[in-house]
Amino acid sequence: MENRRVAPITPTLHYSKLILSTWLLIAAFFSLAGVLFAAAKTVTFAYNTPTLSGTLPIVVAQEFGFFAAEGLEVKTVFIRGGPTAMAALLGGGVDYTFVAGVAAVRAIAQNAPMLIVSGIQPYMDYTLIGSKGINGVNDLKGKVVGVTGPGGVAEFAAVEGLAKKGLVRDRDYKILYGVGNSPARAQALETGKIQASPFSFLERLELEKKGFTSLFDIGDVIPGFPFVVIVSSKQKIENDPDEIVSLLRAVNRGLDFLKANRDKVADAVIKKKHFGDPATVRKVINQFANQYSIAIDKQDIDALIAATRIEAEAKKLGGPDKFFTRQFLTKAAGQSR
Numbered sequence: 001m002e003n004r005r006v007a008p009i010t011p012t013l014h015y016s017k018l019i020l021s022t023w024l025l026i027a028a029f030f031s032l033a034g035v036l037f038a039a040a041k042t043v044t045f046a047y048n049t050p051t052l053s054g055t056l057p058i059v060v061a062q063e064f065g066f067f068a069a070e071g072l073e074v075k076t077v078f079i080r081g082g083p084t085a086m087a088a089l090l091g092g093g094v095d096y097t098f099v100a101g102v103a104a105v106r107a108i109a110q111n112a113p114m115l116i117v118s119g120i121q122p123y124m125d126y127t128l129i130g131s132k133g134i135n136g137v138n139d140l141k142g143k144v145v146g147v148t149g150p151g152g153v154a155e156f157a158a159v160e161g162l163a164k165k166g167l168v169r170d171r172d173y174k175i176l177y178g179v180g181n182s183p184a185r186a187q188a189l190e191t192g193k194i195q196a197s198p199f200s201f202l203e204r205l206e207l208e209k210k211g212f213t214s215l216f217d218i219g220d221v222i223p224g225f226p227f228v229v230i231v232s233s234k235q236k237i238e239n240d241p242d243e244i245v246s247l248l249r250a251v252n253r254g255l256d257f258l259k260a261n262r263d264k265v266a267d268a269v270i271k272k273k274h275f276g277d278p279a280t281v282r283k284v285i286n287q288f289a290n291q292y293s294i295a296i297d298k299q300d301i302d303a304l305i306a307a308t309r310i311e312a313e314a315k316k317l318g319g320p321d322k323f324f325t326r327q328f329l330t331k332a333a334g335q336s337r
Contacts, residue, residue, distance in 0.1 A: 040073045043243065046085045046097035050078050051202055052275040052284045054098065054228070056265075057120055057292055061254035063268045069253075070246040083107070089114060089233055096236075096247065101226040102153045105304045108323050109313040113234040116324035118248050119296035121228035123288070124219040126157045126198040129212050131189040134196060137165045137215055141172050146179035146194035153227070156307045157198050161218035186212075201287055205280065219291075225307075226300040229324075241328065248294055248332035255292050262289050294329060 047055050058076055061067050067074045077094060079085040082103040088094045090112060104116055134140060140162070147155040155177075159169050169175060176194055179185050185197040186207060196215065199207060204214055219225070230251075232244060258265050266285050270278045301320035305311055314320065 040068070040071055041243065042073045042075060043096070043247065044075050044077060044094040046077050046079045046088060046094040048079050048082055048085045048098065051200070052269065052281060053121075053125060053201060053288050056258070056269075056285070056288060057251055057255060059269060059272075060258050060265055061250050064254065064257055064265075066250040066254045066257070067247075070250045072243070072246055072250065074247070086112065086114065086231065089231065092233075092235075095243075096230055096232050098228055099231055100153055101229045101300075101304045102156070102308045104229050104231050105301065105314075105323050106308050106310060109308075109310045109317065114231050115234060115237060116229045116296065116301070117232050117237070117244055117328050118230040118251070118294045119226050119228075119300065120230050120251075120292060120294060121288075122224050122226050122293050122295070122300070123291040124153075124157055124222050124225045124227045125200050126154070126161070126218040127201065127204040128158060128161060128196055128215040128218060129189065129199050129204060129207050130196045130215045131192065131194070132211055132213070134215070135213055137162070137167060140167060140196055140215075143195035144174050144176050144193075146176045146185055146188050146197045148177075148179065148181065148185075150177050151309060153307065154198050157218045157222070158196075160307075161198075161216070161221050164221040165216065186210075202280075202284065205283065224300070225303055226296055229296065230294075237325065244328045245331045248328055252294050252332055255294070258285075258289050258292070262286060265289075294332070296324060296329070297326070 045058060047058070049055070052059075055076070058074065062074060079088055079094075079097070082099045085094070085097040085099055086103070086107050089097050098120060101116075108114065130139065134143070145158050145162070147158055149155075155175065159175065162169070162173070167173060179188050179194060179197065182199060182203050185194070185199070186203075188194045189197060189212060198218060208214060237244065262285050266278075266282050269275055269281050269285070275281055275284070298320050301323050305314045305320065305323070314323070
């Protein structure tokens, strides 16, 4: 009988095992990716100022993956006006919102079921702009400073800022209420109805191009004021404390990244083409990169209560501790991933 040589089968088995292992790895990868995707929790974050300075902390945390690293998919929604944004929060339409600190404490004093859970912009974004012919603070003696209405943060900023510069309301100048929004106040400067008014950094850039004078940055003379804060409902605070910690940790990591990577952040923002020309984007980032902070404490709340003139109401509620909580900040600052 003729001997026949049997072909070896080891390589075929080897390649089969290799292919099987490869497919198993691919399947495991997509299975894990699916689990991670499914685990991403959607939260809604409202903002009421559609400017880069008003949204930059959220933009950075979204664009550079800090929310994703915490298992969060953060969707943003623009809601015009702080009171409307807080109404959406309390109605369950959003989970968190940026809001002016004075608006937040005023609402809480009126028994709105929410709390400040974090700071975000401890810098008063106002510059006092003078009309043409007003070249310094002393030129405002005997003149009129225009603001939107009584009891607002703009009035507080103007009066307290000028006091730091040595000018006293009613003795050295008058406050005029009802001048209107920023375009209306700029028009009032142009016509001579008023001789000064507070404007935001972006508004200042535009007004300086038109020949108006920047008298001084109010944030520089009233440092550390919690101009903008993050608030959430008491229901969210009671039912989902871990989510709040994750969100604040992501925001905080994003702020650290922003401070160390201004150019990289600017490049990413410029590519979005949502916030003006590249030069303006870079000016805003350089102005605010070191200003943002999630920190907030009792003294900050006291400052807000004083600015809002609700000391009596706050005392009846039980003091500043009834307006904010630091429990989430403490955990977010003490944990990392």
